[in-house]
Amino acid sequence: MATGTYCTSQGARSIQVFQCVYYWGYSLRDFVPLSPFIYLYPMIDRQTIDRILDAAQIVDVIQEFVPLKKRGVNYLGLCPFHNEKTPSFTVSPSKEIFKCFGCGKVGNAVNFIMEHEHLNYPDALKYLAKKYHIDVVEKELTQDEIEKQNERESLLVLSAYAARQFTENLFSSDEGISVGLSYFRERGFRQNTLKKFEIGYSFEKRDALSKKALEDGYKKDFLVKTGLSIEHDDHIFDRFSGRVMFPIHSLSGQVIGFGGRVLKTDAKTAKYLNSPESEIYHKSRILYGIFQARKTITQEDKVYLVEGYTDVMALHEANIENVVASSGTSLTQEQVRLIKRFTPNITILYDGDAAGIKASLRGIDIVLEEGMNVKIVLLPDSEDPDSYSKKVSNEEFLRYLKENETDFIRFKTQLLMEEASNDPVKKANLIRDIVRSIAVIPETITRTVYIKECSVHLDIQEAVLYHEVNKMRQQRSFQDRNRYPVPDDLPVPPPVIQTQVKQETPTAFSEREIIRLLLKFGSTEFQRHINPEDGMEEIITVSDYIVRDITSDNLVFDDPVFGGIFDEFRFASGQGTFIEDMHFVKHADPVISRLAADLLSEPHTLSRIFAAKQTYVETEDMKLRDMVPDALLKFKSDKIKIRLKVIMSQLEEAVKSGDKEMILELQKRDQNLKYALRAISEKLGKRIIL
């Protein structure tokens, strides 16, 4: 695979895509689920690019240039790229894209900066890096660094492989079923929840995974670097043997690390074990469940924070999907910022243990500091989110959360007051503690409200509290100034030369529609059926359906970019996981990210294919049942038409050379294809003109 070269021109890019497509078409897909689009830029390493893309909040970025007003879930403003009097420039914070319905400009935050500031891709990234205080080291990639990037990809491939092995162990091996699966069943977890989180099992045998992975061609070096294996005296062992496995997903759904829970009660090792920090896994930057929660967090404009993996899963089963876990440690600034990209509202669920709660209160200042609204729910005595959500009905659980939500500062004041009651020294400490929490809140109005309220609860004059808060803020701002160096001025940007000319293939439109359906509705439920093997109900997503249909007919995409995207979906579907649209919107290749943004923002593209049917009057979601099969039929009919043309010219050749056998054979094929085409056109409900 051509990963050693970096490509800056379109020409080089398309060559690379073709090589990758070729590679994909002829390799064991299961072993090499590499993204077909790997681009190396000379200046910025992949890890930094990811950090920049994760940090960039589109509304925040665009608002610096265009005044935006909130309209429903989106923001609206006057387009900076064309002259207009009524705003048609739309920014979607949940999709992280902008689109102008006047001039058609579309893209993500990086694309916006490229267009608006006339910067090339690396420079646009550097611009955003400055904005979000992310260090970018500017230099040519050394051979070492190129290897490091390749290494990162390899670690991701291996982690995906391991996750797949673990799920297979859990569901299809005797040991996995009797030890692992029975543990989850006893605790009342449903099969589809286990699949949703890709839960697995690591065999008791000390080197089961390591050995299998080596046999399957994975390098020992990478096994050790992902932390899946431990090397000792030239032997390698599994880190997680005899544990149920919780894969930790990146924001775009890649497996980057694992948590493993030991099941034996007499085990001498830690109950929970996590992957060590690696090139791909940084504990402080990710939250368990964020991938599965992302969409609902935006919809509900709120996130619940719990402690453990099974708490997250339990809340999903109680129909609360906007939940993430801190995995037992206090939140880091990077984690808070990750949440803040989706919502400013966080509700923390606490188990009813006063000592534990008090210990974690200090950690919450970091959340306040980011300007988030923090609420607390205290669960009933000796219950955790997992146990309590299973004890009561879903409705009761949700009602409990809503009724018991308390504002954080109020909660903290009450909790500490109970204890300090008549001890003046303790009370002074308590006041200082609460003042510290109020002082970190960036919003003046919010601070004022809290000061007023605490003045009543603590029985202390407002003026005294103001004085203390301001004193503390001055100290902090001094510290802050020393923390971040003032960024230098931006260099003068070189002009952007647009050289992209896209060659459309005859099937481009129907291929595009299929990719659009995958991006927009890939993870939507399409149909259910009972699996005859285990009698379990199976949910078929739109993406599963499309992948199965196209694969069973052995159809291939003509457009290499569409084909590459389809392959990523095919791989995910084979694994039983989803690809989120954001994976492509945030793609490292600006051509892909722009395409994804474009497809996701198309409101009524149906009209072109389906105008003749006149049946699409409802929203797309409601019409998926027709749209998906129709789009597939349209794709097939396009393919058949191309094949018919080929046969026609072969037939001419055969007639010229008088090859009677060939003529008969080709006529037969021609007949069959025309018959298939007629059948399709009947299904589509209109005549397809040959």
Ligand SMILES: [Zn+2]
């Ligand atoms: Zn415009």
